[in-house]
Amino acid sequence: MAWEVKKLGEVCIFKQGVQVPVKLQNENQKKGQIRFLRIIDFTQGNVSPRFIDFPGEEHLINEDDVALVRYGASTGFVCRGLSGVLANNLFRIIPKSEKILLKNYLFEYLNSSIFQKKIKDVVNGVAMPAISFGLVKNMSILLPSIEEQKLIVSKLDNISEQIKQLENIYSQKLSCLEELKQSILQKAFKGELIEVSA
Numbered sequence: 001m002a003w004e005v006k007k008l009g010e011v012c013i014f015k016q017g018v019q020v021p022v023k024l025q026n027e028n029q030k031k032g033q034i035r036f037l038r039i040i041d042f043t044q045g046n047v048s049p050r051f052i053d054f055p056g057e058e059h060l061i062n063e064d065d066v067a068l069v070r071y072g073a074s075t076g077f078v079c080r081g082l083s084g085v086l087a088n089n090l091f092r093i094i095p096k097s098e099k100i101l102l103k104n105y106l107f108e109y110l111n112s113s114i115f116q117k118k119i120k121d122v123v124n125g126v127a128m129p130a131i132s133f134g135l136v137k138n139m140s141i142l143l144p145s146i147e148e149q150k151l152i153v154s155k156l157d158n159i160s161e162q163i164k165q166l167e168n169i170y171s172q173k174l175s176c177l178e179e180l181k182q183s184i185l186q187k188a189f190k191g192e193l194i195e196v197s198a
């Protein structure tokens with residue numbers, strides 16, 4: 001079956017994050033408050049969370065939802081994996097129907113070099129990079145059948161898992177090599193290294 005080419009605006013809904021002044025953001029969660037998701041929460045991951053008064057169900061984002069950074073150095077960065085309320089410099093991209101477009105496939109497509117190159121071409125050389133709903137709505141997405149979308153996502157998930165495993169292996173090897181290096185340095189500085197004669 002041939003893949004369809006659709007505009008993102010035909011198959012997705014876009015929802016802007018909310019503007020909340022810093023003075024209304026708390027580092028300690030109070031009763032009735034919810035996590036406030038800023039760009040740094042997605043790009044850094046190790047920052048202290050912020051919390052805001054609950055703005056209403058329509059502003060909630062779940063861990064499997066997909067969002068994009070609207071402006072700044074991270075313009076076009078694809079966000080996922082956290083739940084709460086998005087800040088106004090991010091926006092959600094929601095498939096109109098999971099019978100046409102899966103969230104997981106959308107996430108992979110937005111992360112693809114095809115989509116990211118389009119974003120970079122638009123913002124390249126601009127003093128304050130930014131993307132609008134209109135711009136993203138008019139960008140194309142390749143739509144295979146739902147079965148093919150599931151297959152593509154499954155294969156990409158497998159590759160991602162293999163990459164993580166390799167990263168762990170090499171991280172452990174690097175740690176071992178660093179320990180060996182430090183051990184040799186200690187012996188060298190104590191004059192304990194034995195010269196090997198030819």
